[in-house]
Amino acid sequence: MSKNEKEGTRINKYLSEIGFCSRREADRMIEQGRVTLNKRRPVIGDKVGRRDKVYVDGHLVSENTEEDIYLVFNKPIGNVTTTDTTGERDNIIDYINYPKRIFPIGRLDKASEGLIFMTNDGDIVNKILRAHNNHEKEYEVSVDKPVTADFIQKMGNGVPIMGTMTRKCKVEQTSPYSFSIVLTQGLNRQIRRMCEHFGYEVQKLKRTRIMNIKLDVPPGQFRDFTETELSALNALLAESSKTQKTSSKGSSAKPKPATKSKPPRPKQPSNKKAKPGSNHRSKPKPGSKSQKPKSRKTSGRKRR
Numbered sequence: 001m002s003k004n005e006k007e008g009t010r011i012n013k014y015l016s017e018i019g020f021c022s023r024r025e026a027d028r029m030i031e032q033g034r035v036t037l038n039k040r041r042p043v044i045g046d047k048v049g050r051r052d053k054v055y056v057d058g059h060l061v062s063e064n065t066e067e068d069i070y071l072v073f074n075k076p077i078g079n080v081t082t083t084d085t086t087g088e089r090d091n092i093i094d095y096i097n098y099p100k101r102i103f104p105i106g107r108l109d110k111a112s113e114g115l116i117f118m119t120n121d122g123d124i125v126n127k128i129l130r131a132h133n134n135h136e137k138e139y140e141v142s143v144d145k146p147v148t149a150d151f152i153q154k155m156g157n158g159v160p161i162m163g164t165m166t167r168k169c170k171v172e173q174t175s176p177y178s179f180s181i182v183l184t185q186g187l188n189r190q191i192r193r194m195c196e197h198f199g200y201e202v203q204k205l206k207r208t209r210i211m212n213i214k215l216d217v218p219p220g221q222f223r224d225f226t227e228t229e230l231s232a233l234n235a236l237l238a239e240s241s242k243t244q245k246t247s248s249k250g251s252s253a254k255p256k257p258a259t260k261s262k263p264p265r266p267k268q269p270s271n272k273k274a275k276p277g278s279n280h281r282s283k284p285k286p287g288s289k290s291q292k293p294k295s296r297k298t299s300g301r302k303r304r
Contacts, residue, residue, distance in 0.1 A: 008047035011037060014054065020061055029056060051121075069102055070225040071118040074217045081107040081116060092116075096222060105129065109189060114139070114207030115215040118222065127237045128211075134184040135236070138209035141191060142178040144201040151198055152179060161193040177203075211236055 009017065012026035021029070027044050029035050036055040037046060048054055054062040073096065075081065080090050081104045092104055096118065105117040105125050119125070128135060156171040170182040181191060192202045208215045212232045217223050225233070 008049040011035070011042055011046050011048050011054065012044065014048040018061065020056065069100060069120045070230060071102065071222045072213060072217060072225065073116050073118050073222040074215055074219050075108050075113055075116050076219040077111060077113045080110050106186065108207060112205040113219060115210055117210065135211050136182050136184055137207060138180060138182045139191060140178065140180055140206045140208055141202060142204040143195060144203055146176050147173050147179050154198060155181065155194055159194040159197050161197060162187060166190065166194060
């Protein structure tokens with residue numbers, strides 16, 4: 001089934017919505033083998049994504065046949081990752097000047113350079129940018145003073161910035177004044193803020209990898225994803241999606257133990273029961289205690 005198997009419209013409903021035929025007629029045509037979805041015979045229940053191609057009797061009937069665009073772009077320093085072509089003169093869209101509408105996935109600071117994806121596929125954007133998916137992004141960083149082993153260790157163990165602690169990450173020294181770092185989150189100016197926390201100033205920051213795709217084009221140049229890269233990327237995105245579903249199920253199950261942990265409160269009264277010796281006398285404790293000693297004292301006086 002297509003990559004849009006779980007994100008789309010049932011094929012019989014799709015054919016009905018575009019005015020081709022009724023749902024029942026669509027089901028009959030599917031059973032008769034007259035319908036193809038992306039060059040294969042679908043089954044009843046298959047779903048059609050916005051870029052899938054649907055044919056009936058060999059004729060294309062799907063309305064949107066726009067091809068997906070996935071580009072590897074080496075953003076140069078000074079270029080701004082924004083689609084605002086009117087308010088930002090150095091925007092990335094005008095710089096690339098691609099013949100079709102595309103937009104960046106994520107961002108890089110104006111003073112930073114390196115790998116950024118450009119696409120027209122809005123579905124893939126959220127999958128890549130979701131922080132909980134832990135997708136790796138690798139950077140080469142140069143700083144203003146010698147890198148020490150202590151600095152490398154502290155950077156990798158998490159740094160308090162912007163009111164939170166950064167995730168642990170892989171950090172390796174590559175030269176006396178530079179290091180490589182692999183992040184799985186994308187806080188605003190994260191690497192620069194992390195370095196500033198330890199008194200370092202970033203002189204150069206370059207992103208060299210996003211997930212399975214490495215930067216291999218000169219600054220200001222771009223290329224299409226290879227089929228191998230796209231297939232591997234989709235596999236990683238599918239795997240992270242499964243992991244998220246599993247973790248969400250686990251997280252939804254966590255509150256249950258929390259509600260079960262509340263009942264221990266009734267155990268406290270059970271301890272109190274043993275002290276007074278009776279549950280019914282637990283309420284009039286103050287009165288009962290003051291009366292008992294008095295009765296004992298008076299009885300002692302009478303004996304005396």
